[in-house]
Amino acid sequence: MKKPYEKPVMNKLQSGLMNKFGRNPAYARKVRKEIDKVSIDDLVAEYGSPLFVYSEKSLRRKYRQMHSAFSTRYPNVVFGWSYKTNYLSTICALMHQEGAVAEVVSQMEYEKARALGVPGEKIIFNGPYKPLAALERAVAEGATINVDNMDEVYDLEKISRALNRQIRVGIRLNLDAGIYPQWSRFGFNLETGQAMDAIKRIANGKRLVLNGLHCHIGTFILEPSAYVKQVEKMVAFGYEVEKAFGFSIEYIDIGGGFPSRNCLKGTYLPPDIAVPDIDDMAEQIGQALSRSLRPGDFPKLVIESGRALVDAAGYLITSIVASKRLVDGTRAYIADAGVNLLFTSFWYKHNIELDREVAGVNENCVIYGPLCMNIDAIDEGTLLPPLTRGTRLVISPAGAYNNTQWMQFIQYRPNVVMVGEDGTVDVIREAEDLSDIVRREKLPERFAVKSR
Ligand SMILES: Cc1ncc(COP(=O)(O)O)c(C=O)c1O
Numbered sequence: 239m240k241k242p243y244e245k246p247v248m249n250k251l252q253s254g255l256m257n258k259f260g261r262n263p264a265y266a267r268k269v270r271k272e273i274d275k276v277s278i279d280d281l282v283a284e285y286g287s288p289l290f291v292y293s294e295k296s297l298r299r300k301y302r303q304m305h306s307a308f309s310t311r312y313p314n315v316v317f318g319w320s321y322k323t324n325y326l327s328t329i330c331a332l333m334h335q336e337g338a339v340a341e342v343v344s345q346m347e348y349e350k351a352r353a354l355g356v357p358g359e360k361i362i363f364n365g366p367y368k369p370l371a372a373l374e375r376a377v378a379e380g381a382t383i384n385v386d387n388m389d390e391v392y393d394l395e396k397i398s399r400a401l402n403r404q405i406r407v408g409i410r411l412n413l414d415a416g417i418y419p420q421w422s423r424f425g426f427n428l429e430t431g432q433a434m435d436a437i438k439r440i441a442n443g444k445r446l447v448l449n450g451l452h453c454h455i456g457t458f459i460l461e462p463s464a465y466v467k468q469v470e471k472m473v474a475f476g477y478e479v480e481k482a483f484g485f486s487i488e489y490i491d492i493g494g495g496f497p498s499r500n501c502l503k504g505t506y507l508p509p510d511i512a513v514p515d516i517d518d519m520a521e522q523i524g525q526a527l528s529r530s531l532r533p534g535d536f537p538k539l540v541i542e543s544g545r546a547l548v549d550a551a552g553y554l555i556t557s558i559v560a561s562k563r564l565v566d567g568t569r570a571y572i573a574d575a576g577v578n579l580l581f582t583s584f585w586y587k588h589n590i591e592l593d594r595e596v597a598g599v600n601e602n603c604v605i606y607g608p609l610c611m612n613i614d615a616i617d618e619g620t621l622l623p624p625l626t627r628g629t630r631l632v633i634s635p636a637g638a639y640n641n642t643q644w645m646q647f648i649q650y651r652p653n654v655v656m657v658g659e660d661g662t663v664d665v666i667r668e669a670e671d672l673s674d675i676v677r678r679e680k681l682p683e684r685f686a687v688k689s690r
Contacts, residue, residue, distance in 0.1 A: 244624060245563065247601055267600075267623065270591035270632045273553055274657045278593045278630060281655065286669065287557040287630065288575035290654040292637060294332065296551035298659070301336045304496075304547060307516045311524030314536045318362045320494050321347040323544030323638050324552075328656055328666040330354055333547070341542045345372035348381070362491070362540065364410065364452065366424060373397060377405055384408040384452035384491065386425055391440060398445035408450030408489065409436060411475070415467040417456045425453065428475060434482075441483040448485040451476055454493025454542065458502055460512055462519045466526040468492060473530035476537070491540035492523070498549030500635050501587045516546065545638035552637020554580055555593075556616075558629045559608070569603045571625060576607010576614040579651070580636060581643040583616040590620055593630040598623040605631070608649060641667075646675065 271278055274293050281289060301317075309315045318341030319333035325347060330340065331354060340351035343365030351361050358379025366386045368376070370393050376383055377397050385391055385407050398405045410425030411433050426433035440446045451472050455464055469492060476487035496519060499509040506512075527539065556575035564570050577583055590605075600621040607614040616633070644651060654667035 242626075244598075247569075247599060267595070268589070268591040269593070269595055271593060273632070275661055276657050276663060278555060278632060281663070282555060282557070282630060284663070285653040285655055285665065287555055288573075288579060288652045289555045290579075290636070290641060290652065290667075291553045291555060292329065292654070292656045292666070293551045293553075294656055294658050297329070297332055297548065297637075298336065300547050300550060301333065301338070304516050304520075304543060305337070307520035308524070308539065308541060311520050312527055312536075312539050315539050315541065316489075318491070318540055318542040319547075320542050320544035321350065322642055323494075324548050324641055325350055326641050326654060326666055327354055328664075329548060329641075334360075345369050348372055348376060352379075362542070364454075364542075368393075370397075377401070382408060382450065382489075384410045384425075384450070385436075386410050388436060388439070391436065391443070391446065395443050395445040404445060404447050406447045406449045407440075408452050408491065409433065409440075409448065411451060411453040411472065413453060413455070413468065413471050415455045415464040415471070416461065417459060417464050421454070421456050428471060433475070434478070437479055437483060437485075441485070448479065448483070449487065450489040450491060450538075450540075451479075451487060452491040452493065452540075455495060457495045457545070458497045459495040460497055460505075460514065462514055462522040465492065465519065465523050469523055469526040470530050473527065477532075487537055489538035489540050490527075491542065494542040494544045494546070496543050496546035498545040498635055498638060500545075500549055500582075500638075501589070503585055503587050549635035549638035552635060552640065554633040554636040554640070556631050556633065558625050558627055558631070560627065561625065564604070569601045569622075569624075571603060571605050571622075572608065573605055573616065573631060574608050575633075575652075576609045576616055576649075578607065578609055578614075578645045578647050578649055580607075580616050580633060580640055581645070582636070582639050588617065588633045588636065590617060590622075591632040591634075592622075592625070593632060596623040596625060596629065609647065611647075646670070650674070 273291050274295055305317055317338040319338040321342045339360040340356045341362045342348045342351055358381045361381040363376045363381045363383045373393055374397055394405055411428050412422045412425045413428040414420055426436045437448055440448055453472060455468050472490050479485055497513045499513055501509050554575055556573040558571050559574050560572040562570050600623055603620055603622045604615055605617040607616055650670040653665055653669045656664050656666045
């Protein structure tokens with residue numbers, strides 16, 4: 239059989255290909271033929287490509303590992319599953335089975351949690367925009383509401399007057415924990431006195447009763463000391479508020495932000511080195527709590543971890559559909575999944591594995607998606623051997639934020655499956671077809687397309 243023509247390639251000689259420990263890991267071919275013992279071939283044959291695959295085993299293991307890291311160090315811990323990170327019903331239901339309450343940041347997410355059967359008392363309602371109707375429902379159903387701004391205070395006071403009863407609320411703080419740029423757009427600032435002023439106003443209004451403090455300092459926090467500062471400031475502020483207004487702070491919600499083992503673009507060290515161990519994080523947070531809380535005080539510690547719980551459990555399988563050389567000589571591949579599905583490729587350099595052994599010289603490649611849009615590149619600068627059409631890439635970690643931030647733009651969204659602990663595979667979200675795209679559209683009669 240005639241071999242396909244491959245243009246000769248000149249590669250700069252690289253020192254360090256071999257060292258005394260063996261091969262340079264950057265050059266090692268990463269091959270993955272299965273996910274939790276289910277073959278990639280079988281998955282694609284049955285459910286198509288592209289395909290999102292979740293591992294139930296990984297999800298449950300991560301949840302239990304992280305929950306025990308905190309609950310063995312502090313006696314009163316509650317996890318709030320951050321819906322925005324992944325609100326596929328099966329993922330949320332699994333988190334609730336493991337014991338998490340729901341943490342939602344919009345009316346849509348609130349409704350999603352309720353539709354799943356989560357009672358109001360097991361919902362934490364955060365976010366900068368809570369429409370009045372959503373607030374009314376959340377109050378009626380006993381949800382935990384963390385207030386973001388003064389307008390929300392006025393809305394809640396209005397609801398309180400209408401119900402003729404006081405409403406218990408928490409407030410969201412923003413503070414300097416050494417993470418810059420500081421996230422100051424959510425909640426009330428601690429250091430400038432804005433938060434204290436807001437609480438003064440809440441106390442004077444006599445309609446709301448403050449019972450909790452919430453703060454999410456940012457995301458992908460690699461520095462445990464930031465949480466230490468956050469916890470110390472929150473506890474000290476809680477005592478100040480209790481003393482000044484007689485409120486009793488029942489929970490300290492430290493938000494999420496714990497990193498997954500993904501590779502944040504621009505991070506020099508690989509994730510295995512850069513990302514601190516969760517036990518270390520939990521230890522430092524636990525110690526900060528015991529240092530700052532008075533003996534016998536154990537307010538509820540709420541943790542809203544998102545990516546650290548779900549990212550590693552998700553994989554995106556995509557197939558090479560074409561290859562080409564760019565004018566500068568770079569080898570480019572076109573895959574059937576792009577930024578429409580892997581939104582997080584804007585900030586992560588994902589791990590890319592091949593579904594088979596491939597011989598040939600590694601080249602620096604760019605991987606484009608199927609969108610007719612210049613920014614649709616899911617990876618630039620990965621060394622890959624010559625890939626033939628149909629070769630599949632297994633991209634991970636892909637479990638956080640992709641199935642919520644994905645776009646339905648010129649392509650259908652594909653199947654999402656879950657590999658169960660016993661190896662069974664379930665579709666947890668069906669691939670879309672045209673009916674999903676046009677379902678909500680209305681075509682006025684006068685625009686009807688005439689065939690002639
Ligand atoms: C209020 C709140 N809690 C929790 C999270 C989850 O964050 P992460 O995925 O970084 O743990 C977010 C994400 O932005 C958030 O805004």
